[in-house]
Amino acid sequence: MISNISHYLNRFKASLKIDHTVRDGVAEELYTHLEEKTQELEEKGLSTEEASEIAVKSLGSPELIAEQIYEAHAQGSWKEAIFSALPHLLVALLFTSYYWQNIIYASIILALTVGIAIYGWGRGKPVWLFPWLGYYLLPVVISGILLLSLPEGWGWIAALIYIPLALFVFIHIVRQTARRDWLYASLMLAPMLVTFAWFSSLGKGDELLASDWAARLQTNALWIVVSFVALAAATIAFIRVRPRRYKIISLLIPPLVVLFAVVTSSAGNICAWSWLLLLFSLSAFALPLWMQARAYE
Amino acid sequence: MNYGRELLKGNTDSLLLCLINRQPTYGYQIVKELEKRSNGYFQFKEGTLYPALHRLEQDNLITGKWQVLPNGQQRRYYYITERGQQVLARRLATWQDFSTAVKSVIQAETT
Numbered sequence: 001m002i003s004n005i006s007h008y009l010n011r012f013k014a015s016l017k018i019d020h021t022v023r024d025g026v027a028e029e030l031y032t033h034l035e036e037k038t039q040e041l042e043e044k045g046l047s048t049e050e051a052s053e054i055a056v057k058s059l060g061s062p063e064l065i066a067e068q069i070y071e072a073h074a075q076g077s078w079k080e081a082i083f084s085a086l087p088h089l090l091v092a093l094l095f096t097s098y099y100w101q102n103i104i105y106a107s108i109i110l111a112l113t114v115g116i117a118i119y120g121w122g123r124g125k126p127v128w129l130f131p132w133l134g135y136y137l138l139p140v141v142i143s144g145i146l147l148l149s150l151p152e153g154w155g156w157i158a159a160l161i162y163i164p165l166a167l168f169v170f171i172h173i174v175r176q177t178a179r180r181d182w183l184y185a186s187l188m189l190a191p192m193l194v195t196f197a198w199f200s201s202l203g204k205g206d207e208l209l210a211s212d213w214a215a216r217l218q219t220n221a222l223w224i225v226v227s228f229v230a231l232a233a234a235t236i237a238f239i240r241v242r243p244r245r246y247k248i249i250s251l252l253i254p255p256l257v258v259l260f261a262v263v264t265s266s267a268g269n270i271c272a273w274s275w276l277l278l279l280f281s282l283s284a285f286a287l288p289l290w291m292q293a294r295a296y297e
Numbered sequence: 298m299n300y301g302r303e304l305l306k307g308n309t310d311s312l313l314l315c316l317i318n319r320q321p322t323y324g325y326q327i328v329k330e331l332e333k334r335s336n337g338y339f340q341f342k343e344g345t346l347y348p349a350l351h352r353l354e355q356d357n358l359i360t361g362k363w364q365v366l367p368n369g370q371q372r373r374y375y376y377i378t379e380r381g382q383q384v385l386a387r388r389l390a391t392w393q394d395f396s397t398a399v400k401s402v403i404q405a406e407t408t
Contacts, residue, residue, distance in 0.1 A: 025373075026347065026351070028371070028373075029324060029347060029373045030344075030347065032323075032324075032325070032370065032371060032372055032373070033324050033325045033343070033347075035370075036325045037325065037343075058342070058343050059342070059343050059344040060342035060343065060344035060345065061344070062344075064344070065344040065345070065347060065348060068345070068348030069347065069348050069351055071348070071352075072348050072351040072352040072354075072355055073351065073355065075355070
């Protein structure tokens with residue numbers, strides 16, 4: 001009995017990408033069902049092995065049940081959807097003016113993001129956490145890049161200490177998230193995709209870090225706002241739709257919008273370095289989606 | 298396409314609400330009860346029951362609670378909610394009207 005049923009439940013759990021406590025609860029429910037059915041069949045004279053095999057068969061494909069259970073639980077409320085999209089909308093709001101360059105406004109948003117991300121991480125990683133987590137990780141990554149631009153010597157020393165630490169935090173969070181669900185990793189990395197894509201439009205090296213970089217970025221404010229609003233809309237769609245394939249489709253929309261916006265705003269005048277950074281950002285975002293598609297097959 | 302199966306699929310939620318409304322019950326008992334009350338007519342892959350129960354629970358039509366039986370076994374019992382009762386009442390009324398209308402047409406056709 002143990003092998004048939006535990007094998008069945010392991011297949012079920014491996015296919016069900018939802019909150020672990022909910023997943024284990026449903027698995028327990030299926031276990032009690034299988035246990036009762038097996039006992040009933042044993043009382044009719046079947047061996048334990050035969051009884052458990054019939055019980056498992058009558059329940060049907062564990063992958064199919066997992067997919068249907070996922071759809072039953074996959075739809076977040078409107079409240080969750082709006083809260084998940086909120087960080088994208090806040091950033092879009094900052095770019096509607098020069099507020100993003102104001103240290104006070106930027107610090108308030110940063111403190112809010114860090115606070116909410118830590119709160120969500122400690123509260124069982126609900127789905128609304130992941131977009132906030134993306135913004136939480138963004139300064140961690142950008143600080144590492146900026147350290148490299150410090151005066152010669154200091155930059156590398158700081159980077160040697162900071163980058164391994166930042167990488168550790170980054171990889172740990174991405175791994176933990178992907179373990180829960182690959183799609184959440186994409187949802188989390190989405191703000192980075194947009195940010196790096198827009199930074200890529202500034203050029204490379206000295207050009208990128210030239211003193212007027214902020215002003216140059218501001219000239220594209222409208223398209224940047226469009227990018228973040230598209231991200232917010234895709235996030236709402238991701239939370240609200242039930243079937244997994246629609247969630248994947250909703251996540252594919254922002255990269256296309258961002259690519260279009262970056263290319264349009266720079267009138268197609270993008271250097272090879274920028275293309276490289278842009279495509280790298282897109283592929284980093286698409287990787288979890290690709291992993292998910294593979295798992296789906 | 299199997300017409301009977303399609304009909305069952307479209308009415309699974311109402312059947313479940315109906316059974317749970319009679320008395321709080323759990324998954325395996327629902328399967329047995331459906332089979333018994335329909336004289337074996339309703340037979341489906343038992344696993345499809347749980348997604349339907351969880352969907353109803355997500356829609357706040359029923360609520361599930363774990364209970365420990367005297368023999369130590371655990372069961373997740375489902376209870377109908379107030380909203381579930383209202384939805385069920387509306388569905389039953391619609392079903393009665395529909396069923397009466399279909400019967401009238403079919404009887405007229407067969408007599």
